[in-house]
């Protein structure tokens with residue numbers, strides 16, 4: 001007998017282990033680990049992943065697998081073991097780990113169906129309901145409730161009595177393939193002429209279609225949608241011709257191609273500078289000897305890192321192997337994609353959040369079916385199901401978006417290293433501003449450090465000028481532009497050069513304050529101020545979605561002197577048009593880039609010189625390479641310096657360095673103006689000199705003093721519950737367990753209330769563990785997780801455990 005060990009799609013803790021199922025004879029010949037199956041679980045049919053196939057089981061009376069969904073495994077052997085590792089390291093159910101590796105369309109998508117258990121009783125007590133159910137045997141539960149709401153009482157009653165039950169059924173993924181329909185003919189030209197002449201005189205349209213084929217040599221198949229448009233005929237015309245046997249219809253399955261209509265110019269390798277050659281050599285050596293090593297490529301902006309990646313990938317392709325390139329979501333601009341597609345064409349799949357689910361699925365399938373050998377994508381592309389990986393690159397490795405903030409709470413860097421070890425291939429981390437963790441590891445020799453400290457062809461890094469905005473106020477300038485920045489903007493307008501204005505929005509919202517009593521309007525459900533959205537005249541909470549109209553008076557003191565503070569891109573744009581009316585401005589923020597493709601359109605327009613100033617948020621900080629940009633202005637450099645996060649200095653330094661790197665990338669020299677209210681802060685000063693090493697030294701001292709990473713590891717346990725007493729009580733118990741279970745070297749901070757103490761009416765408390773080596777920690781945390789069941793109902797306790805957290809709030 002053959003047995004399959006299956007992880008079943010029921011996200012409850014008790015089921016986070018494989019279950020045994022019998023493999024029916026008819027599946028034996030092809031069933032493999034990594035395939036998805038449908039299995040009975042209680043009264044339901046659920047999706048499952050086969051972990052392994054065995055010959056015996058300790059359990060008697062095994063149920064059988066009902067259906068095998070995939071013809072080939074969707075998870076490779078490597079991914080199966082990666083999932084197991086992820087689930088241990090991040091304390092998440094294995095099911096979540098596997099689901100994270102697959103495109104959304106392959107995840108369980110269930111229908112709830114009504115099943116009749118006892119027709120006789122149903123006929124006696126609920127005859128109308130029985131009628132409905134018999135009329136439509138495949139009735140979906142929600143559909144039934146919607147169509148016949150008056151039946152919901154009898155439904156519930158019949159269910160309580162056991163006359164019917166609700167079974168779950170997985171929707172199959174029939175509609176996930178894109179098909180193209182073609183029309184063709186197997187008749188020869190003469191035959192076509194013959195049948196055309198015999199057509200009824202009134203069948204003009206049919207004649208037209210046949211004539212099209214007569215004039216076409218040879219008789220290729222044509223897309224139906226194409227011919228309908230071209231000849232302006234209807235679908236029925238074609239159908240009649242098919243019926244008569246003159247034409248044949250065929251269907252072919254195709255990959256959706258999100259880049260199909262883009263002209264991408266092909267490029268060839270540049271001849272490398274000496275610095276680039278020296279950087280590439282050790283990576284090539286690791287590729288050649290097929291040995292795993294992690295490289296940290298610290299290269300200033302514009303030092304030619306991307307060209308090094310491209311040439312390393314070329315080697316990999318020549319060896320018949322595959323490469324993964326991760327870039328941050330916001331850097332997945334068309335510019336970046338074009339550089340990879342331009343070099344490797346159809347060998348490249350692209351994965352990012354801007355694609356539809358179908359497009360994402362097709363990009364994934366190209367990888368799975370071996371149709372491409374390179375993937376360029378955001379975080380989750382690290383799970384690309386390649387079987388013969390030769391290289392993994394993580395660009396901008398310091399980006400916090402590489403950490404997933406929901407289960408599995410993994411960092412793409414750790415997954416990359418797991419896969420690099422498995423395939424014995426190099427992992428290259430690249431950045432102009434490496435994370436402190438990575439740089440410290442490189443200094444210790446754990447990673448191989450590669451440095452590129454100059455821009456390609458000795459182009460100089462732009463000169464940076466710091467402007468103290470407090471001084472501006474003192475000299476009576478109340479505008480959001482300092483005198484210096486305004487003069488430079490005018491200057492660029494005259495010279496017809498371009499400028500980029502960057503506004504750091506994070507932690508810098510437009511809140512509404514009472515000028516009499518100082519009250520700031522807060523969300524009634526979350527302890528956080530509401531953000532003013534001017535267009536709709538509404539105040540919105542960015543955590544729970546609560547919204548209310550702009551108040552006419554202060555809720556605290558009834559004063560009418562309310563005003564909003566903070567600067568949004570809209571306000572900057574308005575002020576720009578006031579002070580520089582002749583400037584053409586493109587604004588890029590979440591509001592102007594909501595529609596698909598708008599991001600690309602705006603950038604293209606700017607690249608073609610259709611605007612003088614590009615004004616935007618974080619999304620313009622990275623990856624842009626516009627030769628005519630000679631001025632970068634940063635409006636509020638310190639906006640995130642004061643967030644309750646030990647990485648706030650590091651993030652400020654990184655962001656300022658990235659933004660400055662947008663200036664002077666070509667022949668024209670660049671200039672940067674940074675406006676700030678904290679010009680004395682070391683992260684801002686070092687950024688203004690492009691001085692990573694001094695920043696690193698100073699920040700490391702701070703981390704050392706306060707016991708933060710990379711000197712200590714962190715684990716953050718966050719609890720939430722609608723009752724504050726309950727949260728405090730459990731948080732204290734957990735802190736007690738931690739103190740008892742860990743060594744005296746570990747520090748347990750808290751419980752304290754979180755930086756945002758309440759979200760959606762739930763109170764939030766947290767404990768933080770700082771530690772160096774605690775072999776028991778994972779097991780202890782797992783016991784805590786199991787001891788406090790966290791349900792899905794709103795009034796249940798929720799516990800999240802985050803190892804190496806990036807969000808402290």
Ligand code: ADP
Nearest residue numbers: 270271272273300301302303304305306307456
């Ligand atoms: P980074 O990724 O480090 O920011 P890029 O790879 O984008 O740097 O290179 C910056 C600019 O220099 C790009 O416009 C690129 O085309 C150009 N460049 C890179 N390497 C070379 C080279 N060897 N010769 C000429 N130009 C180069």
Ligand code: ZN
Nearest residue numbers: 514517554557
């Ligand atoms: Zn007031």
Ligand code: ZN
Nearest residue numbers: 523526541544
């Ligand atoms: Zn809220």
